[in-house]
Amino acid sequence: MESPHKGKTGLTRIWNALFYSLDGLAAAFRHEDAFRQEVFLAAILIPAVFFLPASGAGRALMIGAVLLVLIGELLNSAVEATVDRISPENHPLAKRAKDIGSAAVFLSLLNVPTVWLLVLFA
DSSP: OOOOOGGHHHHHHHHHHHHHHEEEEEEHHHHHHHHHHHHHHHHHHHHHTTTOEEEEEHHHHHHHHHHHHHHHHHHHHHHHHHHHHOOOOOOHHHHHHHHHHHHHHHHHHHHHHHHHHHHHHO
């Protein structure tokens, strides 16, 4: 059974998607401490890129690495919310799903200093 929202096409679909995305960002910022912390970090790091000696491509990589953390955190939060919605009980598969999401965020966080150091010093 498909969602009734799947019938939207064209500009209506794009318009609706924009507001769903904004709702998702607002929900993550409101309910997820880690996302708020990472947004504040991004608010510092992204402007700092423009004061560092890096090429345009280097700056793009540095900003992309920071945005990847936010994307990973959003996906991890979505997995956690879905797992919690399905069942509040402890279950090995629920733990696995949450741990894998957390590992993705961890790797994206490790990626930031790696990319920044390579761009600035390699």
